[in-house]
Amino acid sequence: MIPDLHRSVREGYHPPVRDQQKAPxxxxxGFDADKALEQAMRVFWGQGYEGASLTDLTDAMGISRTSMYAAFGNKEDLFQQALQRYTDGPAAYVPRALAEPTARQVATAFLRGSVQATTRPDSPAGCLGVQGSLAAGEPGRSARDTLAAWRNSGIALLEERFQRAVDEGDLPAGTDPGLLARYLMTVANGIAVQAAGGAARADLHMVADMALRQWPPS
Amino acid sequence: MIPDLHRSVREGYHPPVRDQQKAPxxxxxGFDADKALEQAMRVFWGQGYEGASLTDLTDAMGISRTSMYAAFGNKEDLFQQALQRYTDGPAAYVPRALAEPTARQVATAFLRGSVQATTRPDSPAGCLGVQGSLAAGEPGRSARDTLAAWRNSGIALLEERFQRAVDEGDLPAGTDPGLLARYLMTVANGIAVQAAGGAARADLHMVADMALRQWPPS
DNA sequence: GCACTTCCGCACCGATCAGTACGGAAATAA
DNA sequence: TTATTTCCGTACTGATCGGTGCGGAAGTGC
Known part of the structure; x- marks a missing residue:
C-alpha cells in the first residue's frame, strides 16, 4: 500500500509520541536520525531512487549499512521516509499556498513556491516528487508508483481547495476545479523538469507568471 | 560532446549514404538493426537509462550482447541512437508543429502533439526526453545531460520560430520569443510527467487547451 | 571448391548491487 | 560491579551490473 503522505496537511502535524522514559x-x-534522513533525502533528490546506491546514501548519512537498516528498514522504506520529510520540508510551500485566502492567491503561491523550491542553490535542482523516479526498471517500480500517487494527492488537495473557492463564490460558478488543479500541477511538474535541466530561477518565474495570466477572474 | 539531435529538423533529413556495393x-x-533500435528505444522510454539493463535491452532487441556491442557501440551509444530515433519518430510532431503557418497554430500543434505522443496506448506513457534520465547517479550523468541539451534544443527551435513570427508581424512587436518557447516546453514537460503518472489523454488535452488560452493575440 | 571476413552464442570478467551474520563495544538498569 | 540490551563496524552473501575473449558457424568474393 501507498501511505498517505499528505495526511499531515489535512490533520495538522503531530510529531510521533516518544516513549515516556527518555532512555528505553x-x-x-549514536547518530541523529533526523540529520541522517535529511541527507538521505538530498541524495535521492539529486540522484533518483535507482541512481542512489546504498553506499551513496550511507556515506552521505555518515552511518554504516547496518545502522541504516536498523533505523530505517530497507532502501524502499528509507525512500518513503525521505519523501515524507520532503513533503514536510522543501514541499511545505504546498499547504502554505492552500491556506491563501483566494483561489488566485493559492495558484500564485503554489507556482511561485514550486519555482523557489526547485531552484534553491543549496539543494539539488528540481523536485524529488518528479525526478525521484519517473521511469524505472522492475526494482524501482514501487518508488515510481509512490511518487505518482504523491503527485495525484497534491492535485486532489488543490482540487478540494478550488471546489471550496467555487462554493464560496471566489471562483465563477461552473468552473472545473479538477481542471484547474491538474493544470497547476502540470505546470509545476514542467517547472521541475526545467529546473532539473538547469533553467534559471528568474526564467522560471516568468514562465509561472505567464501560466497564471489566464486565471479565471475572481 | 553532445550531438545535435535536432540537426535533421534544420537541414532536412538525409539518410546515411550506404556503400555502393550492397554486400561489403x-x-x-543477421538481424534488422532498425527494428532492434526501435525496441531498444521503447525499453529506454519505459524504464529510463539507468533502469534499463543490458539484459532488458538485448532481450527486447532479440539479439545477443555481443551483437549489440558490435552494432551500436555500448549502452551509452545505444541510448544516443535510440534518442535520435525517438526524435525522428515519436517526437516528429515537433518539426511538424514548427511548420504551421502562424505562431498560435505552432503552439497548438506542439502541445496537442505532445499530449498525443505521451499517451499513445501502444507505447510507453510519457516522453523519453524527460523520463529517460532526469536525476541520475554517476553512471547516468551523460544520459541526463544529453536529455537536458535535447530539451533545450527544442526550446531553441521554438524560439527561432517565434522570433520569425515577431519579425513577420504574426506576433505583436515586443513579444519575448524566448519566454513563449520556454513556456510551451515547460507545459509540454509537465504533460509528459503527468502522462508518465498515468493521466488520461482527454484530461491532458484540456490542460493543453487551458495553457493556450492566454496566447498573445495574432 | 577455396580463402577470407564477419557474425554471434557461450562463458566469463571484475565491479557493484541490496542486504545480512557476527561479534566486540558501549550504555543502560540493577 | 554484573547482567542485559542495543548499537554499529567489518566482512561477507548471492545476484546482477556493463562489458569482453573466444571460437565455431555462416555468409561473401574468387
Missing amino acids: IGRPR | IGRPR
Whole structure:
C-alpha cells in the first residue's frame, strides 16, 4: 500500500509520541536520525531512487549499512521516509499556498513556491516528487508508483481547495476545479523538469507568471 | 560532446549514404538493426537509462550482447541512437508543429502533439526526453545531460520560430520569443510527467487547451 | 571448391548491487 | 560491579551490473 503522505496537511502535524522514559534500555543510537534522513533525502533528490546506491546514501548519512537498516528498514522504506520529510520540508510551500485566502492567491503561491523550491542553490535542482523516479526498471517500480500517487494527492488537495473557492463564490460558478488543479500541477511538474535541466530561477518565474495570466477572474 | 539531435529538423533529413556495393564483405548482419533500435528505444522510454539493463535491452532487441556491442557501440551509444530515433519518430510532431503557418497554430500543434505522443496506448506513457534520465547517479550523468541539451534544443527551435513570427508581424512587436518557447516546453514537460503518472489523454488535452488560452493575440 | 571476413552464442570478467551474520563495544538498569 | 540490551563496524552473501575473449558457424568474393 501507498501511505498517505499528505495526511499531515489535512490533520495538522503531530510529531510521533516518544516513549515516556527518555532512555528505553540499552545503548542509545549514536547518530541523529533526523540529520541522517535529511541527507538521505538530498541524495535521492539529486540522484533518483535507482541512481542512489546504498553506499551513496550511507556515506552521505555518515552511518554504516547496518545502522541504516536498523533505523530505517530497507532502501524502499528509507525512500518513503525521505519523501515524507520532503513533503514536510522543501514541499511545505504546498499547504502554505492552500491556506491563501483566494483561489488566485493559492495558484500564485503554489507556482511561485514550486519555482523557489526547485531552484534553491543549496539543494539539488528540481523536485524529488518528479525526478525521484519517473521511469524505472522492475526494482524501482514501487518508488515510481509512490511518487505518482504523491503527485495525484497534491492535485486532489488543490482540487478540494478550488471546489471550496467555487462554493464560496471566489471562483465563477461552473468552473472545473479538477481542471484547474491538474493544470497547476502540470505546470509545476514542467517547472521541475526545467529546473532539473538547469533553467534559471528568474526564467522560471516568468514562465509561472505567464501560466497564471489566464486565471479565471475572481 | 553532445550531438545535435535536432540537426535533421534544420537541414532536412538525409539518410546515411550506404556503400555502393550492397554486400561489403563477409557474413551480413543477421538481424534488422532498425527494428532492434526501435525496441531498444521503447525499453529506454519505459524504464529510463539507468533502469534499463543490458539484459532488458538485448532481450527486447532479440539479439545477443555481443551483437549489440558490435552494432551500436555500448549502452551509452545505444541510448544516443535510440534518442535520435525517438526524435525522428515519436517526437516528429515537433518539426511538424514548427511548420504551421502562424505562431498560435505552432503552439497548438506542439502541445496537442505532445499530449498525443505521451499517451499513445501502444507505447510507453510519457516522453523519453524527460523520463529517460532526469536525476541520475554517476553512471547516468551523460544520459541526463544529453536529455537536458535535447530539451533545450527544442526550446531553441521554438524560439527561432517565434522570433520569425515577431519579425513577420504574426506576433505583436515586443513579444519575448524566448519566454513563449520556454513556456510551451515547460507545459509540454509537465504533460509528459503527468502522462508518465498515468493521466488520461482527454484530461491532458484540456490542460493543453487551458495553457493556450492566454496566447498573445495574432 | 577455396580463402577470407564477419557474425554471434557461450562463458566469463571484475565491479557493484541490496542486504545480512557476527561479534566486540558501549550504555543502560540493577 | 554484573547482567542485559542495543548499537554499529567489518566482512561477507548471492545476484546482477556493463562489458569482453573466444571460437565455431555462416555468409561473401574468387
